[in-house]
Amino acid sequence: MDFAYRRRKFVNLVSLAGIFGLAVLAAVPFFVVSVFVLDKGLGAISWDFFTQLPKGPGEEGGGMANAIVGSAIMVGLAAVLSIPWGLAAGIFMSEYGDSRTARCLRFTTDLLASTPSIVVGIFVYGLIVVYTGFSAWAGAAALTVIMLPIVARTSEEMLKLVPDHVREAGLALGLPRWKVIVRLVLPAAKSGVITGLMLALARVAGETAPLLFTALGNNYHSESLNQPTASLPVQVYNYAMSPFEEMQQQAWAGALVLVLFVVVINLSTRLLLRSKQGWSS
Amino acid sequence: MSQVASTTEAIPQRSRRRDLHLADRIFYRVVKGTAWGMMVLLLSMIVVIMTMAWPALKEFGLRFFVTNDWDTLGDSFGALALIYGTVMSSIVALVISVPVSVGVALFLNELAPRWLSKPVGFLVEMLAAIPSIVYGLWGLYVLAPFLRSEVQPFLSEAFGFLPLFEGPPLGVGMLCAGVVLAIMITPTIASVCREVFAAIPVAVREAALGLGATRWEMLRISVLRTSVSGVVGAVILGLGRAFGETMAVTMVIGNIEQIKLSLYEPAQTMASILANQYAEADSDLHLSALTAIGFCLFVVSLVVNGSARFVVSKFEKRERGEV
Structure with missing residues (x-):
């Protein structure tokens, strides 16, 4: 074998090994982060974490019940507001999506989806908080703006996976177009659309930046939706930055809850999609 | 349809x-x-x-963008240090993240068998799903001490002559923010790179292999060289994400408005100052100045993401032979 050939084989080997190394490097952070969150979080979490209100600085015990309830309320409100709107917009972009207008709106939706979440917080501050003060409504509005483009784009993608012959069959039977969409296309894409919605929920549940100056925070349960409201991510942030050991412990417990929530949703939706994937594969 | x-x-x-x-x-x-x-x-x-x-x-006026002066009591504001913080931390993140993302995209698309590429791809995608606040917590209590005790002394010894690695190791600062950002933007860049590589027809690869190219030569000639513009688009998308990233950066960058070349020094970014000061702005002008920073962030993100999407979609159209 001549030298040039051996050199090429050597370069090939080294480069492929390098690519393998980079791939390992990309997969490692997930392990490192989740191992530490599990380790520190499991040491700090207890039943009290879910049922108790926060204790004062430096005191043992207490929990984040108020933050968990607050997060659930705001994420729930955001879901109620954004899912019908986003789904309808997704239907437009998938079913009537070939015009110039539709392409333009799709681009707009992409831009909305990539807007930094802190900017959304400022928008809601200027739109709502300036007039009514910090409230759960404002927090929910910020989460809605973040969730909306994700819901629209994912439902569009999922609806597009339904093959055209389903639509043609419906139209050939004399069904009006709206009935074809609502009764045939949507059910066919159901598991995919639900997956998209779950992922959007998981994404929004971990959002901190837009809540900092819309919902603010609260050390107690909020009595109404017009009051400042605690949320799990914001409480984790405040506790993480505190100098007290006990609070930092609570922050790790909160982080564990957030990560578990996200991972469970991601894993389960993936399994759901795999078991029901009729058309796309 | x-x-x-x-x-x-x-x-x-x-x-x-x-x-x-x-x-x-x-x-x-x-x-x-x-x-x-x-x-x-x-x-x-x-x-x-x-x-x-x-x-x-x-x-x-324009002074806002070219002076470094953030005096909340004297109501005098200039955002240069914040712009520097945002740009510099993003550059550090890109330097670390781009080779890793392109590497993992190549591995998953071109080299790995299916049983391996599925789970590894999932791990990388999960990086994008973890909330920013969790990265911040991890960065503050795990990564920063590790950088201070292990990585920074080593860097100082090896590259201490560069102004980038000057001064005492603090852990929390520009370097830490860059590393955390790099982890957070890797899934974005990698997934767009995978789309871009997947758009290249198999025939191009087979042609290279048929002419006797090794595996690596095939990747270099028919995948990497043809996809430069697409990869650039992916990198710009990652940059857009790094610019707007707030919580994780706020927790690990140290939050001091200063322009220091050393990566060990604390800094402040456009997004992090919003997280720190917006809820308790001292005066109307302070609030307005903070909003102005948010506005820049918004405009930059619109421009960056708009152009990146344009570049990537143009690349994919070209590969599909539509242009």
């Missing part, structure tokens, strides 16, 4: 059928209206934020 002929021109003989078409028209109007709502939302975001930012922009 579009291939389906419109039903609205069908025979309007019987009144019952006409009613059906009325329902069709209403349905169309409603879903179209909701889609236009996206546009309304984007425009109203621009208007609302612009209105709030206007007093500060009028007061300071």
Whole structure:
């Protein structure tokens, strides 16, 4: 074998090994982060974490019940507001999506989806908080703006996976177009659309930046939706930055809850999609 | 979809059928209206934020972007240090993340067998799903001490002559923010790179292999070289994400408005100052100045993401032979 050939084989080997190394490097952070969150979080979490209100600085015990309830309320409100709107917009972009207008709106939706979440917080501050003060409504509005483009784009993608012959069959039977969409296309894409919605929920549940100056925070349960409201991510942030050991412990417990929530949703939706994937594969 | 002929021109003989078409028209109007709502939302975001930012922009003019002066008590604001912090931390993140992302995309798309590429791909995608706040917590209590005790002394010893690695190791600072950002933007860049590589026809690869290229030569000639513009688009998308990233950076960058070349020094970014000061702004002008920073962030993200999407979609069209 001549030298040039051996050199090429050597370069090939080294480069492929390098690519393998980079791939390992990309997969490692997930392990490192989740191992530490599990380790520190499991040491700090207890039943009290879910049922108790926060204790004062430096005191043992207490929990984040108020933050968990607050997060659930705001994420729930955001879901109620954004899912019908986003789904309808997704239907437009998938079913009537070939015009110039539709392409333009799709681009707009992409831009909305990539807007930094802190900017959304400022928008809601200027739109709502300036007039009514910090409230759960404002927090929910910020989460809605973040969730909306994700819901629209994912439902569009999922609806597009339904093959055209389903639509043609419906139209050939004399069904009006709206009935074809609502009764045939949507059910066919159901598991995919639900997956998209779950992922959007998981994404929004971990959002901190837009809540900092819309919902603010609260050390107690909020009595109404017009009051400042605690949320799990914001409480984790405040506790993480505190100098007290006990609070930092609570922050790790909160982080564990957030990560578990996200991972469970991601894993389960993936399994759901795999078991029901009729058309796309 | 579009291939389906419109039903609205069908025979309007019987009144019952006409009613059906009325329902069709209403349905169309409603879903179209909701889609236009996206546009309304984007425009109203621009208007609302612009209105709030206007007093500060009028007061300071261009000076706002070229002076380094953030005096909340004296009501004098210039955002240069924040712009520097954002740009520098993003550059550090890109330097670390781009080779890793391109590498993992190549591995998953071109080299790995399916049983391996699925789970590894999942791990990388999960990086994008972990909330930013968790990265911040991890960065602050795990990564920063590790950098201070292990990595920074080593860097100082090896590259201490560079101004980038000057000064005492603090852990928390620009370097830490860069590393955390790198982890957070890797899934974005990698997934767009995978799309871009997947758009290149198999025949191009087979041609290279058929001419006797090694595996690596094939990757270099038929994958990497043809996809440069697409990869650039992916990197710009990652940059857009790094610019706007708030919580994780706020927790690990140290939050001091200063321009220091050393990566060990604490800094402040456009996003992190918003997280730190917005809820308790001292004066109207302070609030307006902060909003002006948010407005810049918004405009930059629109431009960056818009252009990146344009580049990537153009690349994919070219590969599919549509242009």
